[in-house]
Amino acid sequence: MEESKERDRNPDIESQQFAGKRLYRPRVLAAYCIIANLPFGIFLYGLNVYRRGHFWMGRIILAVSAVAIIAMSVAVASGAKVYCIPSLLLNIVVGIGLMKAERGSYQKAILNGATPARWWPPLLFLAAISLAILIVSWFTSPDE
Numbered sequence: 001m002e003e004s005k006e007r008d009r010n011p012d013i014e015s016q017q018f019a020g021k022r023l024y025r026p027r028v029l030a031a032y033c034i035i036a037n038l039p040f041g042i043f044l045y046g047l048n049v050y051r052r053g054h055f056w057m058g059r060i061i062l063a064v065s066a067v068a069i070i071a072m073s074v075a076v077a078s079g080a081k082v083y084c085i086p087s088l089l090l091n092i093v094v095g096i097g098l099m100k101a102e103r104g105s106y107q108k109a110i111l112n113g114a115t116p117a118r119w120w121p122p123l124l125f126l127a128a129i130s131l132a133i134l135i136v137s138w139f140t141s142p143d144e
Helices: 002-009 012-018 026-036 038-051 055-077 084-111 120-140
Strands: none
Touching: 026 038, 026 084, 026 120, 038 055, 038 084, 038 120, 055 120
16 A cells, blocks of 8 residues: 555656566567577566566466476486377467567556567577487487
8 A cells, every 4th residue: 555655656666676687578488488498488488577576476387397307308318209180289379378478567667767688598498408418318318
């Protein structure tokens, strides 16, 4: 109650809340869900949620998606087979849904001082993980 009164007196409080915070665009989240993998796109969404001030929800999303990323990395490094078509369909559906769900919150945060995050640093991180998996699987594969 007191916070809303303060906000009515000083409209800059809303914009100060998001000033300097970088959020990933909804299209970027969808692209990472579809092209990279679902847990990584959800991890970036968790960063957005955390940066918008929902600390516990953001931490939970980040933790669960980090565990999923690690599990998928270990599975791929150990040679597990991934079924492409059902997985891709799920990635597309969740990616588009996430994009639509995030659009309003993202626009509101941008109007209140947040800035768009660059799309390419997570791509470099994914490339590093992929290279590490390739190296590990190359050294651990039996000689044929």
